[in-house]
Amino acid sequence: MTILGLPSELWFEAVMFGILLGCFYAAVSIGLSVSFGLLDVPNVAHPAVMIVGSYCTWALWDRGLDPIVAGVLLMPLFFVVGVLLYRFYHASFEKRGTEAGVRGLAFFFGVAFIIEVGLILIFGVDQRSVQAEYIGSSLELGEYRFPYRMLVAFGVALVLTFALTLYLSKTFTGRAIKAVAQDEAALRLMGANPVRIKQWAFGIATGVSALAGAMLIIVGPVEPAMDRVYIGRTFCVVVLAGLGSMTGTLAAGLILGIAESIVLMHPDLGASWAPAVAFSLLLIVLSVRPQGLFGR
Amino acid sequence: MATEALALDGIDALYGDSHVLHSVTFSLQEGHVLALLGRNGAGKTTCMNAIIGFLPARKGEIRVFGERVGRLSPEAIARKGVGLVPQGRRVFPTLTVKENLIVAARGKNQLDHVFELFPRLKERTEQHAGSLSGGEQQMLAIGRALMGNPRVLLMDEPSEGLAPLIVAEVGRTIARLKAEGQSIVLVEQNVKLAFDLADEVAILNTGRVAFAGPASAARDNESLITQHLGVF
Numbered sequence: 396m397t398i399l400g401l402p403s404e405l406w407f408e409a410v411m412f413g414i415l416l417g418c419f420y421a422a423v424s425i426g427l428s429v430s431f432g433l434l435d436v437p438n439v440a441h442p443a444v445m446i447v448g449s450y451c452t453w454a455l456w457d458r459g460l461d462p463i464v465a466g467v468l469l470m471p472l473f474f475v476v477g478v479l480l481y482r483f484y485h486a487s488f489e490k491r492g493t494e495a496g497v498r499g500l501a502f503f504f505g506v507a508f509i510i511e512v513g514l515i516l517i518f519g520v521d522q523r524s525v526q527a528e529y530i531g532s533s534l535e536l537g538e539y540r541f542p543y544r545m546l547v548a549f550g551v552a553l554v555l556t557f558a559l560t561l562y563l564s565k566t567f568t569g570r571a572i573k574a575v576a577q578d579e580a581a582l583r584l585m586g587a588n589p590v591r592i593k594q595w596a597f598g599i600a601t602g603v604s605a606l607a608g609a610m611l612i613i614v615g616p617v618e619p620a621m622d623r624v625y626i627g628r629t630f631c632v633v634v635l636a637g638l639g640s641m642t643g644t645l646a647a648g649l650i651l652g653i654a655e656s657i658v659l660m661h662p663d664l665g666a667s668w669a670p671a672v673a674f675s676l677l678l679i680v681l682s683v684r685p686q687g688l689f690g691r
Numbered sequence: 692m693a694t695e696a697l698a699l700d701g702i703d704a705l706y707g708d709s710h711v712l713h714s715v716t717f718s719l720q721e722g723h724v725l726a727l728l729g730r731n732g733a734g735k736t737t738c739m740n741a742i743i744g745f746l747p748a749r750k751g752e753i754r755v756f757g758e759r760v761g762r763l764s765p766e767a768i769a770r771k772g773v774g775l776v777p778q779g780r781r782v783f784p785t786l787t788v789k790e791n792l793i794v795a796a797r798g799k800n801q802l803d804h805v806f807e808l809f810p811r812l813k814e815r816t817e818q819h820a821g822s823l824s825g826g827e828q829q830m831l832a833i834g835r836a837l838m839g840n841p842r843v844l845l846m847d848e849p850s851e852g853l854a855p856l857i858v859a860e861v862g863r864t865i866a867r868l869k870a871e872g873q874s875i876v877l878v879e880q881n882v883k884l885a886f887d888l889a890d891e892v893a894i895l896n897t898g899r900v901a902f903a904g905p906a907s908a909a910r911d912n913e914s915l916i917t918q919h920l921g922v923f
Contacts, residue, residue: 570794574783581781584743585795585839586769 401661408539409660410653415545417652419614421645422552423607423625424632425559429600431630432639433576434593436484437500442625443507444601448473448608449617450518456525463527463547466609470602477601480506481594507622514619524616548610552645555603560641562599572596576639624670631673635680637687646688651676693720694756696874697742697773697843701751704741710898711737714751717893717903719843721756724865724875726889726906728882728920733895735878736778739847742876743775744768755843770797774841778848778878780832784821788812791820791835798840805834808864826857833864843874850881858884882920886910894919 396403423445430438448469455465488499529543563569571592574582579589611617632651636643655672658664680687697719704712712734719725727735740746742753744765753761760768769775783791792802792812806813809830815823820831829849836844846865850858862884869875869888879885885892892909894902901919902909909915 564790567793570786570790573786573790574794577783577785578781580745580765581777581783582794583765584769584775584777585835586766586797587794588764588766 400663401657405660406657409657411539411541412545412660413653413656414649415541415549415652416656417649418552418645419545419548419610419648420628420632420652421648422548422555422610424629424636424648425552425555425641425644426600426603426607427629428633428636428639428641428644429559429572429603430597432633432636432644433572434596434600435576436481436489436503436593436597438503438600439500439626439630440503440506440510440622441600441604442622442629443510444473444476445604445608445611445625446514446617446619446622447510448605449612450514450523450608451605452609452612453523453525453617456527461527462525462609462613463551466606469605469609473605474598474602477598477604478594480601481597485590485594507626511619511622518619520619522616522618523612525612527613530613544613544615548614551606551610552648555606556641556645559599559603563641568592568595573639627670627673627677631677634677635687637689640687640689643687643689650688693722695719695754696721696723696756697876698754699738699742699751700754702738702741702748702753703750704737704746704748706737706746712741712748713899715741715895715898715900716751717891717900719874719876719891721874722869722872723890724869724877724888725891725893726885727876727878727893727895728885729895729901730919730921731880732897734898735895736847737898738895739775739778739845739876739878742768742845743773769839772840772842774836774839774844776829776832776836776844776846776849778851780825780828782820782823782828782831782835785819787817787819788823788831789816791831792838795835795838797838801838801840805837808837808867809834826853826860829853829857829861830864833861837868841873843876844868845876845878847878848880849877850879850884862887882916 398406427438427441430436430441451469452462452465456462484499484502488502529547533540533542534546563573571587575589575592582589632644632647635647635650651673654676655669658668658672659666695718699715699717702712702715715738727738729735737746741748744763748761752759755771755773758771760771792805811827812830812834820828823831849861865875865877865888877885877888886906889906892906893900896919902915
């Protein structure tokens with residue numbers, strides 16, 4: 396029996412793999428959910444920064460560190476880079492008013508290309524990958540196999556989503572970040588400096604990218620231009636989620652992951668159609684529910 | 692002699708090329724309520740924006756308890772003890788009532804005081820501010836400003852768009868804050884509410900001060916009220 400052209404025995408597998416893939420997509424998008432979703436910074440360089448995280452993870456792994464440990468250790472460094480990047484963006488673009496937004500977008504595209512070329516100059520164009528016990532082996536449950544690398548990404552995504560949701564709702568700075576996203580001027584009336592709060596939040600978003608980058612290279616080999624496919628996917632997840640919602644990001648990641656996985660396994664469609672899924676979903680959501688699934 | 696809590700001294704302000712405040716001068720004594728009145732477009736909200744620093748004055752001087760604040764950013768002026776309840780309330784809609792209050796906390800904890808003033812807010816601490824009624828949002832906006840322990844409280848049309856019963860409640864709250872010694876500038880279209888509460892009155896007309904003095908003198912001056920406020 397087939398449902399929508401896909402044999403019914405493949406459906407379960409497609410959905411299970413889609414859940415794992417979806418959590419991975421949520422993990423790579425959650426930083427953007429903070430920087431674009433909450434702070435309105437059109438950070439198209441987010442995937443490129445993540446690839447830098449992948450390469451840094453590779454470099455540390457090459458010196459004997461576990462990739463996950465490397466990703467965690469890189470977070471504070473990336474936090475500082477994020478703070479500096481935001482300060483530069485703010486001083487050069489944001490401060491000059493709303494019409495600077497498009498130029499800001501061009502700025503982040505520029506940053507993405509510089510990163511890409513920089514990575515090629517340092518590491519070359521070859522793919523890089525890491526090895527660890529949990530890479531290459533699978534958890535076997537009956538006739539189904541779940542790659543451990545995907546389970547690791549799944550776990551990290553859940554931890555990241557949970558931690559960020561908690562941070563934004565339970566800490567003073569977290570609440571201020573949500574407040575600055577909603578009404579910057581009103582927050583200034585409370586004596587808070589919005590620029591300082593936003594640079595802190597952008598730092599967190601960038602710090603999270605380091606760990607997401609580690610996940611990326613755990614899940615599969617990376618190469619310098621890989622950020623391009625992730626621009627579509629990450630923006631799709633963040634907009635689908637409803638800008639700035641962390642649980643929404645997890646849900647949207649799952650939707651994209653499952654949809655892509657079904658397309659991947661579908662006999663009439665296959666891998667070449669997978670990249671179209673993100674943009675099709677984005678178009679459908681924008682026309683039906685522009686504020687996203689969990690929109691503010 | 693009473694201490695001067697807030698003073699505007701010859702304030703000129705411009706939006707781009709349009710000159711909206713012309714040498715505006717008035718002052719508020721500590722513990723008093725000053726009502727800032729005028730028709731739509733008279734420059735009342737612009738005055739608030741000048742005091743809090745969103746629209747820095749081009750000329751003149753603004754003092755908070757004797758300290759000049761004219762060159763400071765809005766957040767720095769807020770930290771000097773100026774609290775603004777903005778027009779349109781502007782609560783953070785997806786934050787809960789409690790989160791809205793806590794994010795504004797500065798200095799001595801006022802949470803219990805705010806909940807005592809507005810028991811309705813205490814019943815709704817975990818509710819998102821966006822789902823509150825207009826009156827409750829106004830209470831939240833006032834409570835949020837109080838969380839910062841302001842030495843001068845500016846209220847921009849707190850009765851705007853509210854049902855008469857709620858307006859009366861807002862009025863009682865302002866009276867109580869005044870009794871507690873809070874210095875308040877009250878911007879109002881509701882002239883009756885303003886005269887009930889104010890010690891002093893400043894009336895603006897097209898960006899100029901048409902009258903500044905004791906509320907009692909303005910209340911009985913019918914020609915002044917008809918000319919500049921066009922009510923009663």
